[in-house]
Amino acid sequence: MDPDNPVAMALDEELLLQARQAGTRWAEAQDHVVQAKTAYHQAVRRLHLGGASLREIAEALGISHQRVHQIIEATGGTAGWRSRRKSADPACGFCGAGKTEVTRLVAGPGVFICDGCVSIACRVVEEAGRPDASRAHLELVALPSALSCSFCGKSATEVSALVTGGGVRICEGCARFCDEIIEARSL
Structure with missing residues (x-):
């Protein structure tokens, strides 16, 4: 403890290391979530571009029709594509x-x-x-x-x-x- 600063405390180096490692694992997990979400959204869009209707996709995946529409629009929509x-x-x-x-x-x-x-x-x-x-x-x-x-x-x-x-x-x-x-x- 610093005698000039009574509020400052000594950090436990082992706990600090554990916190840094946990933070790294958390950041990696967030990256994996983003990658999985992107893959899922692209797969939903490919289902639609393959000819499935929004309602068919929604029922098959157990999500709402509106959510399927949002996913397809967020991944580029269907502009310029012909069935x-x-x-x-x-x-x-x-x-x-x-x-x-x-x-x-x-x-x-x-x-x-x-x-x-x-x-x-x-x-x-x-x-x-x-x-x-x-x-x-x-x-x-x-x-x-x-x-x-x-x-x-x-x-x-x-x-x-x-x-x-x-x-x-x-x-x-x-x-x-x-x-x-x-x-x-x-x-």
Whole structure:
């Protein structure tokens, strides 16, 4: 203790070292939080740019629609981006193949599906899983879900199976109907 300054106290060097180390760990943890938050927000934005609606993302992540909107806007929004499904050149919403790259392309309301993805979707329903496919990554929607068919609009609870991929979905009935259309046009 300094005799000229009765308020000053001696610092315990061991406690001071512990405090500095804890401060360093705290700063590192804050950096990790910022990095994790940034990665999360970018992933949410990529989901939206991939074709998922704000409400679909909100339900899947268990957050509000407004929060999803805030996240997307904070990470750059969607300015200058055009959805594959609204492109001037028709393309499969599941694999992105254009009409010149496939044998058949079946149109739905603002969405298309190619003959290859129809076949894969039908196999996914039959096998109750995800078959290996080089063209598109399609899988069954886990139930319960509030997602709906991009073709007929029926919710997952109204259909026997719902297949998703590329940000769009097709129910078993629409997949089979598209398969029938493709078969009829092939004759």
